[in-house]
Amino acid sequence: MSFEIGPLTVHLYGLMLALGAAAGVAVAYIEAKRRSENPEHLFNMALIVLPLGIIGARAYHVIDQWDFYSQNPEQIIGGAGLGIFGAIAGGVVGVLIYTYWKKINALRWFDILAPGLILAQGIGRWGNYFNQELYGYPTDLPWGIFIDPANRLPEFEEFTHFHPMFFYEFVLNITGFALLMIIGRKWRDRLRDGDIMLLYFIYYGVGRFILEGFKIEVWTLGGIPTARWITGAAVIIGLGVLWHRHRRLPPPADLDD
Structure with missing residues (x-):
């Protein structure tokens, strides 16, 4: 719609x-x-977390619907459909990467998010x-x-x-x-x-x-x-x-x- x-x-x-x-x-x-905590970290973190979250969400959906995508591989990239578990997994990886890079408390930022x-x-x-x-x-x-x-x-x-x-x-x-x-x-x-x-x-x-x-x-x-x-x-x-x-x-x- x-x-x-x-x-x-x-x-x-x-x-x-x-x-x-x-x-x-x-x-x-x-x-x-x-x-x-410095909220500037939040916006900088988003540059890593959001793309990885989208990639993870899309990957989960494609695996979930592999019977369809195996027959329509051209729709794997750019098609519709996202999976929340993949989004969470990708986002977690993004937070870990950013907090390790900036040497800040990852657990504390997980609670913030x-x-x-x-x-x-x-x-x-x-x-x-x-x-x-x-x-x-x-x-x-x-x-x-x-x-x-x-x-x-x-x-x-x-x-x-x-x-x-x-x-x-x-x-x-x-x-x-x-x-x-x-x-x-x-x-x-x-x-x-x-x-x-x-x-x-x-x-x-x-x-x-x-x-x-x-x-x-x-x-x-x-x-x-x-x-x-x-x-x-x-x-x-x-x-x-x-x-x-x-x-x-x-x-x-x-x-x-």
Whole structure:
């Protein structure tokens, strides 16, 4: 879906992604200032993080849809479709590269970026709404979303309304954003650098693991949705690391002595 502004065509999918990215950067700027970090790093970091995030997102999508792209290799570069897990992986690599280069605390910057990241995900999901994609199985629930016949998946052409997966993820992400912002302030004296990012992985991992059960024709490994392998691992590792840091290590105050 798109609209015209003079000679310019604005695609709503891209517009929502851009708005999400802008909101994420704005939140990260606020968080950097709150933590007394130089926000200039944020804008310099973006020059590395955003391209690697886009490359990772595209790579994940292409692997996911390899049956199609193996027959249409000309669409691998420049085609539509992004995967959030690839975007996160690429972004993490970008942050690690930049923080190593500038010799600044990577874990601290992951915490600065995490709330803005999940907010950007939530806003960006509305792009899926305008493209009539990211919907689940048919439903007769009041909030089921109508999908045009041309956008219905094979074997589901006779159904009209489907689970609005984009909206479920929007609610998941916006709620997660609020939680991370509250936790980062209310328990700031008890948190270690990296805890907010761990909480992001745990929270989003649990939510996404559950939501995968509503999706149609997902990429699977061993009969299990690939996203569930990824999010399940993220939750287990995140909980393990968080437990170790707060139960097995001395309190942050003691480490500073």
